[in-house]
Structure formats: C-alpha cells, structure tokens
Amino acid sequence: MSINYEGQVAIVTGAGMGLGRSHALGLASRGAKVVVNDLGQNGQNSEAALAVVAEIKAAGGEAFAHHANVADMDQVQDMVAQTMAKWGRIDILVNNAGILRDKSFGKMEMSDFELVIQVHLIGTANCTKAVWDIMKEQQYGRIVMTTSSSGLYGNFGQANYGAAKMAVAGFMNTLCIEGHKYDIKVNCLSPTANTAMTENLIPDQRILDLMTPESVTAGLLALVSKEAPNRIILATGAGGYARAIVYETAGIYLPPEQQTPENVLANMDAISDPSEQIELQGGWMQTDKFVAKAAKALGVDLSPKQ
Known part of the structure; x- marks a missing residue:
C-alpha cells in the first residue's frame, strides 16, 4: 500500500515552522495541494508561511499561504473561502496551531488560561466548523486534532494547555460519530518533537536530535490517508508510535x-x-x-x- 494525496486539498494550521511545516511539506510531497496557515500581522502572511509555500512550489507542488488567526472565525472563513475558490474542495484539515503560556496554576493569570483555550480549543473548533459542511457535501474528509500528553496525563505548569488538549480529544470523540456516515474520519495526534515549543523545556541536545518533526509527520500522514482509522489517539515521538485509549x-x-x-x-x-x-x-x-x-x-x- 502506497499512500498519496493526489487531487486532494489540505489545510494545515500553524504551518510556518515546526510540526506544522513538516506536516505541510509531507502532504505536498505526496501530491496534496496545501494551504499553509500561519499567523500573520496586519492582514499579511508571515515570512515563515511564505517560505514553506516557496519550498513546496520549488519541489513542484501547489500551495498558498494564509495569515488567519484560528481563534478568529471571520479570518478562518476567509481562509476556507479562498481555498474553495482556488481548488474547489477541502479533503484534509490538520489542526496544529498552538501556543504556550506556561506557569503553575496558582501564579497563572486567567487571561493566559483563556488565551490558550481560545487558540487550541476554539481555534480547532473554528477551523473544523468551517470545513465540516464542505466535507459532508463531498462525502469525504479527514480531520486531525492535535492533543498532548500534557492533556492526557498532566504536566506541571500547563493547566491551561492540558485542559485545552484534553478538550480536543473529547471534541474528536463526538465528531467521529457524527461524521461517520459521510466518510469523515476524525483522529487525534499526540506528538512530541524538537520544535520551538519544546526547545527550552528539554536542555539535552542528544534527546532533541532524536525527536524529529518528520517522525511525527509519518503518523499524521497515516491519520489523514484514505485508509485512515477513526477515533484514534496516536502518540508519536522520536520514531515511536503508540495508541492512547481511555x-x-x-x-x-x-x-x-x-x-x-x-x-x-x-x-x-x-x-x-x-x-x-x-x-x-x-x-x-x-x-x-x-x-x-x-x-x-x-x-x-x-x-x-x-
């Protein structure tokens, strides 16, 4: 079995760097047309997103950048409208965009709690809502939520992040039921990788060298394939792959x-x-x-x- 995405269109949020960049490049390398979403400023695409688009095009692929803040539904709907106008369908949504505002809960400002929830949970819901009816009408869709071991198991200083990441797993549990008859499959990816979000948390470079984004992307590509499972929490990192089950x-x-x-x-x-x-x-x-x-x-x- 060889997995490819020829003729398919994918949106990857937070795709300017780290895991999102790796996911976008991986999808494009196997034939997908890719929307590279990354938060821009003043209605402009970020340099990081434009660099990923250029890399995809240099390799013979198709892509465009969009600056939407996933926590803003109007911006998300604009991204989806541009995608439909350009390519006429959306087959894959990778909800990857995220931020950290780590601090022990007793010292955490509620504004930081709310901000992380807005980006990870509401942002995921916004993007999913914006493509849901499109996928229902075309009778096909693959959606991945990005959860985390911090949500599944807990992690000191990440009450906000952990709450949001557990919430997207609950979101998946219902959507995989509601989307089943439309061949919309919804799964979660629980990654650990050497990215900007982890470089200050893990000081040992030898460990970071093992935690390649590409090893995580291999799991992501499986979850958005035509043969994908449904309702899986796939944990990935450093070439390891496991399933988390409640x-x-x-x-x-x-x-x-x-x-x-x-x-x-x-x-x-x-x-x-x-x-x-x-x-x-x-x-x-x-x-x-x-x-x-x-x-x-x-x-x-x-x-x-x-």
Missing part, C-alpha cells in the same frame, strides 16, 4: 441502602479493578453498563416490550 473499569453495584460516600471509598479497590475494563465507544455505553448492573441486582427485566 478505558473504564467494570466497576461495582451498591444497592440503595449502601449508596453512601463511605461505601464508595471503602470499595475503591474493587471500583478500580482493571481486570474487566473496556474501551467505551460512546457515552450511552456507560449508562447501559450501570443500568444493567442495577437491573440484574434488583431483578428488573429490561428486555424489550412486545
């Missing part, structure tokens, strides 16, 4: 007279027992599980009425 334990049932906080704490080991944990595919599955436990314990017949 599991829920089987849990326990307490009868009404035992439903007290003391009994919940007393049974925490049993509640936490992972032996029968499963990956839930929708919120309704949790409800079904708990109702079934209660019905079985109380002898309630929930079989469909004739």
Whole structure:
C-alpha cells in the first residue's frame, strides 16, 4: 500500500515552522495541494508561511499561504473561502496551531488560561466548523486534532494547555460519530518533537536530535490517508508510535441502602479493578453498563416490550 494525496486539498494550521511545516511539506510531497496557515500581522502572511509555500512550489507542488488567526472565525472563513475558490474542495484539515503560556496554576493569570483555550480549543473548533459542511457535501474528509500528553496525563505548569488538549480529544470523540456516515474520519495526534515549543523545556541536545518533526509527520500522514482509522489517539515521538485509549473499569453495584460516600471509598479497590475494563465507544455505553448492573441486582427485566 502506497499512500498519496493526489487531487486532494489540505489545510494545515500553524504551518510556518515546526510540526506544522513538516506536516505541510509531507502532504505536498505526496501530491496534496496545501494551504499553509500561519499567523500573520496586519492582514499579511508571515515570512515563515511564505517560505514553506516557496519550498513546496520549488519541489513542484501547489500551495498558498494564509495569515488567519484560528481563534478568529471571520479570518478562518476567509481562509476556507479562498481555498474553495482556488481548488474547489477541502479533503484534509490538520489542526496544529498552538501556543504556550506556561506557569503553575496558582501564579497563572486567567487571561493566559483563556488565551490558550481560545487558540487550541476554539481555534480547532473554528477551523473544523468551517470545513465540516464542505466535507459532508463531498462525502469525504479527514480531520486531525492535535492533543498532548500534557492533556492526557498532566504536566506541571500547563493547566491551561492540558485542559485545552484534553478538550480536543473529547471534541474528536463526538465528531467521529457524527461524521461517520459521510466518510469523515476524525483522529487525534499526540506528538512530541524538537520544535520551538519544546526547545527550552528539554536542555539535552542528544534527546532533541532524536525527536524529529518528520517522525511525527509519518503518523499524521497515516491519520489523514484514505485508509485512515477513526477515533484514534496516536502518540508519536522520536520514531515511536503508540495508541492512547481511555478505558473504564467494570466497576461495582451498591444497592440503595449502601449508596453512601463511605461505601464508595471503602470499595475503591474493587471500583478500580482493571481486570474487566473496556474501551467505551460512546457515552450511552456507560449508562447501559450501570443500568444493567442495577437491573440484574434488583431483578428488573429490561428486555424489550412486545
């Protein structure tokens, strides 16, 4: 199997440098027409975005730059309108744009919390909303949200970033259900790479040399291919690839007279027992599980009425 994107159009946000640049170049090298989004100033494209476009064109590809701030829906809609006017379709959206405003939560200004949420979560929602109906109409789309281990697992000084990055995973969980019948597949990429966002966090150059953006882009290209999975959180870094999955334990049932906080704490080991944990595919599955436990314990017949 050889993956290519001939005839497809991709938008990559935050593509002027780092992972976004790598993603844009990777898509273009396999035939995609690419919109290189990077935050410009005063309605002008950034030099970084223009440099990526020039690199793509020099290699024989097609690309143009757009300066949209992803947190501004009007600017995002302008980017999408220009894309449709030029190429008539949008097949791939890579939500990559992001910023950091790291500080321990006790010292963090709420303005910095809100700014990070605006860029990572609202920016992702803006771009996705702007292409959603286009992808539905053409009965095809591939969307990637960029999550993070800081959201999935936590990281000191990144309460704002972690909250936003966990939120985009929840966003994916619903969109992959709603987009399924339109062949819109939605996945998350959880990357770690040597970029401007990490260079001051990891002082050892030997480690940074292993964390190439290109190794992460290999995972991204898989998630936006025609053969892509759906609802995957793909963790990538330094040539490693893994899947992060949210599991829920089987849990326990307490009868009404035992439903007290003391009994919940007393049974925490049993509640936490992972032996029968499963990956839930929708919120309704949790409800079904708990109702079934209660019905079985109380002898309630929930079989469909004739």
